[in-house]
Amino acid sequence: MFINYIVHILIIVCIYLILTSSLQLTIWVAWLMNFWHIAFFALWSYTYAILSKMWLPYEIVLLLSWISWFIGWFIVSLLTKKLKWDYLALVTLWFSFLVYALIINLKSLTWWSLGIAGIKKPVIIWFEMTNNIQFLVFSLIVLILSVLLIYKIIKSDYWRAIQWMRDNELSMNVLWKNTYKMKIFVFTVSGFLAWIAWALFASYSTYVDPSSFTISQFIILLSIVIIGGLWSLKGTILVGIILIVIPEILRFIWLPVSLIWPLRQIIYSVVLILIMLIKPYWLFWKVKI
Amino acid sequence: MKKFLLWLVCLCLLFLVWCNVKDTNQWIKIWVIVPLSWPMSSKWDALKNGILLAEEQFKGDKNIEFVFEDHQYDAKTAISAFQKLVNVDHVDMVLNRWEPTSEAIAPLVKEYEVPTIALIINDEPSKWNPYFFRFYDPSADLIRPLPEYASDMWYNKIALLITENTFLQDVWNKFMNQANELWLQVDLLDVFQRWETNFQTTIMRIKEWEYDAVACFLWTTSISQFHKQMEELWLNLPILWTDFYEDPAEIEASNGTIDGTIYTSYGVTEEFRNDFMNHFGDEWQIPTASFTYDATKMILERIDFSSKSAMLESLLNINWFVWSQWEYTFINNNDDKYFSRPVILKTILNWKIANY
Numbered sequence: 001m002f003i004n005y006i007v008h009i010l011i012i013v014c015i016y017l018i019l020t021s022s023l024q025l026t027i028w029v030a031w032l033m034n035f036w037h038i039a040f041f042a043l044w045s046y047t048y049a050i051l052s053k054m055w056l057p058y059e060i061v062l063l064l065s066w067i068s069w070f071i072g073w074f075i076v077s078l079l080t081k082k083l084k085w086d087y088l089a090l091v092t093l094w095f096s097f098l099v100y101a102l103i104i105n106l107k108s109l110t111w112w113s114l115g116i117a118g119i120k121k122p123v124i125i126w127f128e129m130t131n132n133i134q135f136l137v138f139s140l141i142v143l144i145l146s147v148l149l150i151y152k153i154i155k156s157d158y159w160r161a162i163q164w165m166r167d168n169e170l171s172m173n174v175l176w177k178n179t180y181k182m183k184i185f186v187f188t189v190s191g192f193l194a195w196i197a198w199a200l201f202a203s204y205s206t207y208v209d210p211s212s213f214t215i216s217q218f219i220i221l222l223s224i225v226i227i228g229g230l231w232s233l234k235g236t237i238l239v240g241i242i243l244i245v246i247p248e249i250l251r252f253i254w255l256p257v258s259l260i261w262p263l264r265q266i267i268y269s270v271v272l273i274l275i276m277l278i279k280p281y282w283l284f285w286k287v288k289i
Numbered sequence: 290m291k292k293f294l295l296w297l298v299c300l301c302l303l304f305l306v307w308c309n310v311k312d313t314n315q316w317i318k319i320w321v322i323v324p325l326s327w328p329m330s331s332k333w334d335a336l337k338n339g340i341l342l343a344e345e346q347f348k349g350d351k352n353i354e355f356v357f358e359d360h361q362y363d364a365k366t367a368i369s370a371f372q373k374l375v376n377v378d379h380v381d382m383v384l385n386r387w388e389p390t391s392e393a394i395a396p397l398v399k400e401y402e403v404p405t406i407a408l409i410i411n412d413e414p415s416k417w418n419p420y421f422f423r424f425y426d427p428s429a430d431l432i433r434p435l436p437e438y439a440s441d442m443w444y445n446k447i448a449l450l451i452t453e454n455t456f457l458q459d460v461w462n463k464f465m466n467q468a469n470e471l472w473l474q475v476d477l478l479d480v481f482q483r484w485e486t487n488f489q490t491t492i493m494r495i496k497e498w499e500y501d502a503v504a505c506f507l508w509t510t511s512i513s514q515f516h517k518q519m520e521e522l523w524l525n526l527p528i529l530w531t532d533f534y535e536d537p538a539e540i541e542a543s544n545g546t547i548d549g550t551i552y553t554s555y556g557v558t559e560e561f562r563n564d565f566m567n568h569f570g571d572e573w574q575i576p577t578a579s580f581t582y583d584a585t586k587m588i589l590e591r592i593d594f595s596s597k598s599a600m601l602e603s604l605l606n607i608n609w610f611v612w613s614q615w616e617y618t619f620i621n622n623n624d625d626k627y628f629s630r631p632v633i634l635k636t637i638l639n640w641k642i643a644n645y
Contacts, residue, residue, distance in 0.1 A: 211362070247366075
């Protein structure tokens with residue numbers, strides 16, 4: 001039975017690793033500071049949840065939610081075409097608030113803050129996942145494919161051009177390179193991976209509610225990306241595992257009830273600070289700040 | 290040196306985890322999942338004291354252990370907590386407080402067949418789940434006396450303010466429907482977030498549009514701010530509430546401006562009130578503590594823990610009982626299973642809770 005608990009943690013780890021890898025792509029690799037990940041998490045989770053409640057085949061649900069993702073992503077990318085660093089961050093942050101407000105006010109679709117329960121588990125070519133171990137295997141496969149995709153992209157020639165754009169966008173424009181297309185490419189890959197992660201989460205928990213899509217959730221993802229290190233996929237994965245597992249370990253710590261619960265968050269914060277202070281250079285960081 | 294520090298921290302954590310290993314396999318474990326950290330953690334003491342009082346008064350010989358787990362008012366955390374409780378600690382029953390965590394763990398309750406008693410108002414989780422029982426009336430029954438009171442008092446035009454929250458969402462929606470049935474006009478003026486404390490614009494609109502009363506379904510930290518701003522802006526209207534207001538911190542922070550408001554809640558017997566005051570001496574905890582007191586008494590005295598099916602059977606066969614909150618009746622209505630009790634009107638008088 002203990003293995004079921006471990007399986008649950010591993011599933012959550014897989015989902016968060018896909019998310020943080022996608023965020024790493026935009027923030028560190030392309031230096032596009034955006035906060036709309038959490039907004040799109042909400043949109044896609046709810047889209048997936050609403051469609052799955054319509055008793056459509058799983059493949060149709062995936063396809064339709066992918067189409068909705070693509071439309072939303074494309075529109076927003078178009079709107080933020082000329083924005084850079086600070087302005088991009090602000091606009092995407094406010095977009096997140098906009099999406100949150102929509103979710104909690106559209107009664108007929110999202111049931112306000114009551115959330116949507118009873119989301120179907122994935123069905124892959126008539127194979128329905130009935131237990132967590134099957135779901136873990138599926139999540140691991142998706143994680144490996146996602147990491148491979150990111151790795152392939154990072155090692156490609158096109159990515160060198162994107163890095164050049166990151167370091168000096170003006171010189172790229174002078175050379176008549178389409179930097180906007182590059183940004184769209186980064187956003188698209190990142191958004192696609194995030195969509196996968198949140199569809200996974202919605203189908204695993206079978207319940208979505210607005211409280212899962214607040215800015216505080218995004219801060220956890222951002223912390224993993226930042227602590228994981230600049231341009232370091234390995235660091236992101238390692239730190240992601242550590243930061244997600246630590247709260248679970250803290251559940252087992254024996255202290256009086258009146259003390260442990262307030263202390264838990266303090267301990268978590270102290271561990272984060274210690275990691276930042278210690279900064280094992282040889283493992284996490286490709287470039288020292 | 291840095292690596293040494295890192296290893297030291299890991300070893301300390303492992304040591305503390307090892308200390309937590311204890312053999313209580315022969316005990317029946319009831320896990321109480323409540324928000325022990327922000328938000329709503331202010332209710333934690335009251336919830337705990339209700340359980341402690343019930344345990345103390347229990348004269349049986351069951352080896353029952355009540356252990357507490359934190360859900361931080363977050364669905365994902367609640368799922369992780371539940372997974373740990375069931376798979377590592379092998380709980381026999383779960384007592385959960387508040388949405389949306391109950392909705393999040395409901396599928397797991399069904400999957401792992403763990404009888405769960407939830408102190409929630411939303412009836413959806415219990416409708417399709419044979420192991421899920423609610424310890425609260427449906428929101429329609431809970432809020433019914435309020436529009437009826439408004440109708441009796443001729444409050445024909447009511448301004449409605451709400452905070453986005455699962456509990457309040459359900460309640461205000463039912464309030465609006467019932468008020469409309471009684472030919473009362475209810476206007477939803479604003480939806481606030483939990484952290485918002487500036488209501489001045491809304492108050493000015495209420496003044497300008499000449500409402501008869503204000504239905505104030507706000508979050509606990511906003512209530513006192515709203516009342517103080519009402520006083521500052523010279524708005525003096527009857528206020529209708531939810532039982533979120535039964536919070537001494539809010540009443541004290543409002544500096545007496547909350548006096549006279551009306552809300553629906555549950556009463557408690559004098560016997561329970563006296564017992565609780567003798568033990569803990571805090572009158573403000575009584576309404577919240579009464580829930581866990583009654584749930585605990587029911588678990589200790591009426592549940593047969595010999596097997597899962599026996600637990601379920603005994604829960605379904607509890608037709609009625611009387612403990613702190615007058616008479617309970619078990620309702621099994623279209624698969625919504627809940628323990629119902631009379632809802633009454635209450636008010637705040639001279640900074641204290643009183644029956645209306």
